Structures are given as C-alpha cells and as structure tokens.
C-alpha cells in the first residue's frame with residue numbers, strides 16, 4: 001500500500017467520507033483512516049438507525065389509532081422492539097456498505113485502525129506511518145457521555161446511551177430519558193410507541209430547547225397526549241442506580257419528584273473525540289469548549305495544513321453540517337476558494353412525531369436582536385392535503401423582516417417537516433424574500449402550500465384562513 | 466426613419482457616461498433637440514439630446530447604468546415603424562461594457578411590469594420591461610463596465626432579490642457594488658455596506674452626505690469625476706498622486722495643558738505626540754473624507770478611526786496603530802503608544818498591532834526638524850508630518866510676541882482627498898490643538 005497521499009482523513013463519518021469523495025473528484029490521491037465502521041456515528045449508531053426505528057414507531061401509532069377510521073381492519077396490534085431493531089441494523093449495515101462501495105468507486109484508500117498524528121503532517125496507524133503531502137483532515141467525530149456529577153455514569157446496562165438503546169432486544173417497561181434535544185425526543189417517541197412508559201426530563205424550560213418555543217410546545221402537547229411524561233425546567237439532583245432499576249431525584253419548579261425506571265437513557269450532550277490523537281504535539285489548538293479551533297473560512301486548524309471538520313470542529317453537531325465542511329475542506333486543499341459556509345443557514349430537524357424542522361432565528365432570538373419582523377403562520381389543520389392524509393398536527397411559521405420581507409427564520413412542525421424545510425433553506429441561501437416564496441406556484445394539494453400561505457400571511461395576505 | 470440614440474462624448478475626455486435619469490419615457494413623442502436624458506460624465510452632469518424627431522420607442526439602458534461612449538441607449542422611430550432590426554444588434558453595441566437593463570427588484574413587480582409592457586411592446590423582454598417600465602418605479606439596477614458585479618459579457622447585474630429590494634429602497638446603484646456572493650452576486654451585506662448613491666432625480670445636486678453604516682467602513686463606488694481625477698493624476702505623478710498642505714499651529718495652550726497635567730504626578734505625563742494623536746483622531750471623526758483607503762475601484766470610507774504612529778526602530782520604521790483612537794482618552798492613548806512603541810523597538814509587536822491604520826502620523830519634532838513631508842502608507846489616503854515646537858516671534862493684535870509654534874504638513878492622496886477637503890481637516894485640527902479643551906468637549 002502506498003504510504004504517501006495528497007490527503008489523509010482521520011475518521012470515516014459523514015464529514016470524513018464526504019471529504020474523501022470530494023478530494024478524489026478533484027484528482028487528489030486520498031486515504032481515510034477508520035477504526036470502526038465506515039459511515040461513522042451517523043450511519044451506524046445515529047441518524048440512519050434512529051430513523052428506521054422512528055418509521056416503525058410511526059407506523060405502529062398510525063395502525064393503532066387511525067387504521068379503523070381509514071377502513072383497515074387489523075385485529076389486535078402488538079409491537080416487538082427486537083424485530084424493529086434488527087431491521088434498523090440491516091438498514092445501517094446496508095448504508096455502511098454503501099459508503100464502502102463509494103470509497104472503492106472513487107479509489108479512496110481505506111486504512112483500517114486507529115490513527116494518531118505524527119510530526120510533519122503524518123499519521124500513524126499501528127506500526128505504519130502515512131504522509132499527507134497536501135492536507136490532513138481531522139474528522140474523528142463525537143461520542144456519548146453521561147452525567148457522572150449526579151451519579152449517572154453510563155454503565156451500558158441500567159444507565160444507557162443511544163449506543164445501547166439502538167441494540168436492545170426488547171423495549172423496557174419504563175424508561176427515563178435525560179435530555180430532550182433531538183436525540184432524547186426521538187427515543188422518547190420510539191419507546192413510547194413500543195409500549196414503554198417514558199418520562200422525558202429536560203433541564204431547560206422547554207423540550208427541544210434550541211427550537212422556537214411554539215414548536216417545543218407543539219411537540220410537548222403531542223407527547224403528553226400519547227402518555228409521555230414531560231418534565232421540563234427540571235434538574236436531576238441525584239440518581240440511585242440499582243441492578244435493574246434507577247431512581248432519579250428530580251427538582252422542577254420548586255417541587256421534588258422521584259422518577260423510577262427500568263433504565264435511564266442519557267441524551268444530554270456529546271463528547272468530542274480529541275483525546276489520544278497527538279493534537280497538542282502537532283500544534284492543534286482547542287476552543288474553550290473543547291472543540292478543535294478552525295479558521296471558519298478555510299477550516300484549517302492552528303497547525304498549518306491540518307484541517308478539522310464535522311462534530312470535532314464545533315456545533316451544530318449535525319451530519320449535513322459535517323458533510324458540507326468535508327466538501328469545503330477538500331476544495332480548500334485542492335487550491336479552490338469555495339464560498340464560505342453559512343453556519344446561520346444550517347437546517348435543524350428532529351424526526352419524532354410531529355417532526356420539527358427549522359432554519360435561522362427563533363422568534364425569541366429575533367426579539368433579542370431587536371429586529372423588526374412580522375410573523376406569518378399557517379396551521380396544517382387548514383391545509384387540504386394535511387387533512388386528507390390525517391397529518392393536521394403542526395404549522396408553518398415564518399419570521400419575515402418588516403421592511404424587506406427577508407426570511408429571518410422559519411419553523412415547521414408537522415408530519416413531513418423534515419422534507420419541507422429545504423424550500424426555505426434555498427430561499428434563505430439565495431436571499432429570496434417572502435414575496436418570492438409566494439410567487440413560486442405551489443402544487444395543490446400539498447403540505448408545501450402551507451409554506452406559501454405562511455409567506456402570504458407574513459405579508460398580510462393569507463388566503464385559506 | 467428609425468434612429469439610434471447613442472451615448473455621446475459630452476466632454477473631450479469622456480469615455481463612458483452614467484445615465485442618471487430618462488427625461489422622456491417610452492412612447493413619448495420627441496423633437497430633435499429635446500432633452501432625452503441626463504448623463505453624468507467625468508466632469509459634470511450634462512444633457513443628452515435627441516438628434517432626430519419621432520417617438521421614443523425603446524429605452525435600452527435603465528436609469529443608473531454606466532455605458533461606454535457610442536453605446537446605443539435608445540431608439541427613436543415612427544409610431545408603428547418596425548424597429549426589430551435595430552434592437553437586434555442595438556444594445557450589443559461596442560465593447561464588453563454594453564449594459565443591459567437588469568431585472569426588477571421584487572418578483573412581483575417584475576411580473577406585473579412584464580404584463581403591462583408585454584401587451585404594448587412585443588420586443589421587450591420581461592427584464593427590460595421591469596427596469597424601464599414607468600408604471601412600476603423599478604429600482605435603479607444596471608450594469609456598469611467597471612462594476613465587479615457585472616458579468617464581462619455585459620449581462621445584467623447579478624443580485625439577490627433581497628439585495629435588489631434594499632438597493633431600491635435606499636437608492637443604491639447595484640452596478641457600482643462589488644458582489645461577495647457566489648459568482649460575484651451582490652447580496653444583502655454588500656448593499657448594506659454600500660453608501661447611498663446620488664439620487665437620480667437630483668440631477669447635478671451635490672451628493673448626499675455619506676451615511677456611514679454600522680460596519681467599520683463604507684465602500685463608495687467611484688464617480689466618473691473621481692475616476693478621471695485618479696487616472697490623470699497617476700499618469701502625472703506616480704502611483705500615489707500626493708500633494709502637501711502645511712499649517713502652523715499655536716501650541717501655547719497645549720503647552721500649558723500638558724504642564725498642568727504633568728503637575729498631577731507621573732500619571733499625568735503625556736507627550737505632545739499623544740495630544741496631537743488625540744486631536745487628529747477627533748478631527749478625522751469630523752472629516753470622514755480624510756479617513757479613507759484608496760481601493761483601486763472604490764474608496765473605503767472608514768467609520769472607525771485607527772491612527773498609526775511612525776516609530777523609529779534600529780534599522781527602519783514601524784507604525785503601531787492606536788485603534789479607535791477617537792474613542793480613547795488621552796491617558797489611554799498615552800499608555801498605549803508608550804507600550805507599543807517600547808515593544809516596537811524590541812520587535813515584539815504582533816502584526817495586527819501595526820496594520821490596519823486609517824491615517825498616520827509621523828513626528829520628527831524631537832529632532833528639531835521644523836518642517837518636513839511624510840510619505841503616504843497606501844492604502845491610507847493621508848499622513849501628517851509633525852515638526853518641532855519652536856519659539857518664534859509672531860504678530861498678533863498688531864504686536865509682536867514670542868509664541869510656541871508648530872508646523873504640520875499633511876500629505877494627501879489626491880485620488881481620495883481634494884485640496885479643500887484636506888484644508889478643512891487641517892483647519893479643524895488646528896482649532897483643536899489651539900483649544901485643547903475642545904478635545905474633551
């Protein structure tokens with residue numbers, strides 16, 4: 001095997017493997033070092049398997065609650081998490097194989113093993129040393145972490161993380177989920193559909209704390225309706241971990257409560273993989289928060305010729321942000337001057353039901369910035385397609401600048417929010433205002449009409465309410 | 466017979482002209498000699514007159530566009546005459562710079578205008594109609610040969626809908642703005658940084674005061690006259706066409722003030738250079754025209770005031786920069802200069818500490834130099850050379866008295882600063898130094 005490449009990438013997650021493909025497209029000889037499975041967290045224990053489980057969950061809920069009304073007789077509906085889990089594993093495996101195929105197709109060398117930096121832009125893997133002549137990219141990603149301060153060290157049996165939840169053979173009877181960001185909400189949704197009594201605990205005042213308050217409220221309402229116990233603004237004071245149960249002392253709104261559960265799923269933050277890489281020796285600096293410090297224009301670290309992308313390079317810790325950085329870093333190394341990444345225009349999506357998708361500012365942020373804006377809203381309950389497909393939960397909300405109608409932020413809650421947000425991402429990327437969004441003719445009947453209506457509403461011209 | 470209206474050379478040196486305003490609209494009957502449009506040349510605002518009579522059938526260039534001399538800008542013809550042939554090659558007139566009208570701001574307006582025009586004028590494209598349509602006051606957006614946002618083939622200006630809206634509302638000419646979006650597209654931040662252009666309707670009226678935005682500076686596209694001044698001066702005198710202005714300042718009061726501060730103890734020790742720096746920063750704030758960078762295709766007017774101070778080091782010269790000097794107290798300036806000058810001599814300044822000045826000062830007073838000229842640090846547009854404070858006989862109120870006097874000489878980049886502009890700045894500086902209390906006022 002060659003020992004010298006134009007580009008070497010440490011980590012084969014969505015940031016690293018996409019960087020590799022782009023580098024290869026640009027004619028650079030490229031190698032990816034991966035110690036585990038190609039595709040990283042996202043493909044193997046993140047985005048993809050969770051979405052497979054969420055599909056099972058959604059189908060279970062639809063069949064359970066709507067089938068009869070839709071004219072479908074089912075008899076008694078039972079669920080088996082083990083079966084759903086196995087299907088999610090197959091999808092993840094398939095996806096990882098797909099990445100392997102893409103590496104072959106683009107003649108990217110995959111070096112198996114754990115890599116560390118050595119002097120002079122070199123990487124050591126086991127006993128071998130490889131040299132990156134043009135650029136070295138760090139894409140080592142992140143991992144789960146517990147809350148040892150309150151006694152919630154992940155023990156993989158009672159105190160678990162997404163890493164274990166994705167491999168359970170059966171759904172626990174009761175589950176406490178600590179942390180109600182995207183991952184916490186998605187697992188709460190999944191397990192609740194598989195018959196688990198779920199308690200969802202969030203320290204900040206609302207679940208999905210990074211989303212617009214209205215979106216958070218809509219999801220909380222839907223969760224409560226399905227019997228999920230949502231406790232927000234709550235801090236876990238203490239945890240007593242037994243052999244097959246855990247008791248959490250939770251304080252919320254001045255009140256103390258004990259939450260008992262068979263397992264507790266930790267979904268409050270992730271730790272980045274920056275240890276044992278030889279970063280300090282290589283002159284790669286970290287930020288105060290522990291991410292690798294990069295120049296946002298070039299993604300180069302404080303060490304010349306070494307770049308960082310994906311979760312290790314800082315928030316938002318999302319696969320699509322990492323992939324974009326991968327493309328960007330490869331282009332910079334190839335000598336191109338790619339257009340700067342707009343970190344304020346990265347869509348954020350939670351795939352529970354109803355889905356929450358957003359881009360740009362929340363209403364609270366826009367207020368805090370002292371911006372003058374109007375809010376355009378349209379509920380799916382007034383949308384024909386949503387009614388026809390029984391997806392009337394949720395709304396589209398657009399914050400438009402008062403003077404020019406620029407789209408400051410957009411928030412969609414609803415059955416297919418994740419697919420719909422991109423219309424507004426394209427609009428924002430190209431600086432279309434609500435006027436241009438409305439001018440584009442939206443097919444009828446579609447959920448997307450709600451976007452056009454919300455844009456109209458921001459201009460005071462909504463049609464269907 | 467159909468006649469092409471071309472951009473005429475309205476002055477001997479004119480190579481291109483900016484069409485400020487159409488005085489006749491499409492469909493209007495015109496007679497030979499009628500004023501069709503107002504055009505800004507390198508020298509002045511002049512009138513473009515009709516050379517033939519008929520109906521102004523088509524405007525090929527929107528208000529605000531800059532086009533080379535000899536470009537066809539309109540067609541005059543009989544009411545029902547077929548002018549398709551003229552339009553076919555008309556607008557693609559000489560050179561790469563021929564401007565085509567740009568698209569209207571809002572899609573809604575574009576669509577509406579296209580409808581109106583489409584009925585009347587079969588040859589009009591939607592874009593032309595939007596830009597020239599009278600029912601819809603389309604924003605002034607156009608291509609200018611020098612504008613980076615304009616594609617080389619003379620097509621329309623690339624700009625986002627939001628940028629067009631803001632430009633239309635503020636009266637900014639998109640053609641003069643360098644786009645920072647993909648492919649040189651003009652985006653929101655570009656327009657927001659651009660200063661408000663001359664209002665077309667105001668004709669020869671003076672340019673509106675520069676509205677300095679929240680960013681540290683405003684980039685202003687070069688007007689025809691500035692372009693010509695720049696071109697000629699560079700030919701005549703070298704890459705930075707410099708002229709010099711000298712003034713003599715009475716330093717009695719500054720002297721007293723410094724003594725008074727000194728009496729406060731070691732804390733109060735400030736140098737004359739610190740006082741001059743403070744005065745320069747304060748004066749720059751009042752004369753943003755002197756606080757600017759020459760940027761080849763535009764001038765960057767800084768809102769922030771960063772003053773560089775030349776410091777002699779062992780084998781040369783380095784210029785530490787007091788950032789936001791206008792917002793700092795004399796005491797802060799004094800401490801900062803002392804610290805940076807010390808470190809400069811030890812070669813321990815960080816690059817960001819000696820770059821980015823918006824104006825500089827060079828002081829040789831301590832060497833008993835009474836008067837000298839300093840060389841401008843491009844892209845800065847000015848530098849002040851400060852001589853020593855010398856006691857000399859001065860006539861005042863009909864009497865000869867001995868007073869402490871200081872000569873300052875400002876070197877000005879003529880492409881940015883004109884004689885009167887520099888002189889006004891110096892007058893303010895002199896007033897401030899002669900009444901040092903004004904520095905804290």
Ligand SMILES: Cc1cc2nc3c(=O)[nH]c(=O)nc-3n(C[C@H](O)[C@H](O)[C@H](O)COP(=O)(O)OP(=O)(O)OC[C@H]3O[C@@H](n4cnc5c(N)ncnc54)[C@H](O)[C@@H]3O)c2cc1C
Nearest residue numbers: 011013014015035040041042046115141142310311318319
């Ligand atoms: C349960 C869950 C659900 C998620 N769902 C979504 C979602 O729906 N959408 C979304 O956008 N994001 C989601 N995320 C986040 C997403 O998975 C991450 O943002 C993404 O995987 C980060 O990509 P990355 O390439 O930076 O790192 P990773 O995916 O973490 O990949 C890093 C790779 O580097 C390898 N590696 C690390 N160190 C070394 C070394 N020294 N030598 C060799 N190899 C090394 C690792 O084995 C790993 O394969 C989810 C995360 C979780 C946990």
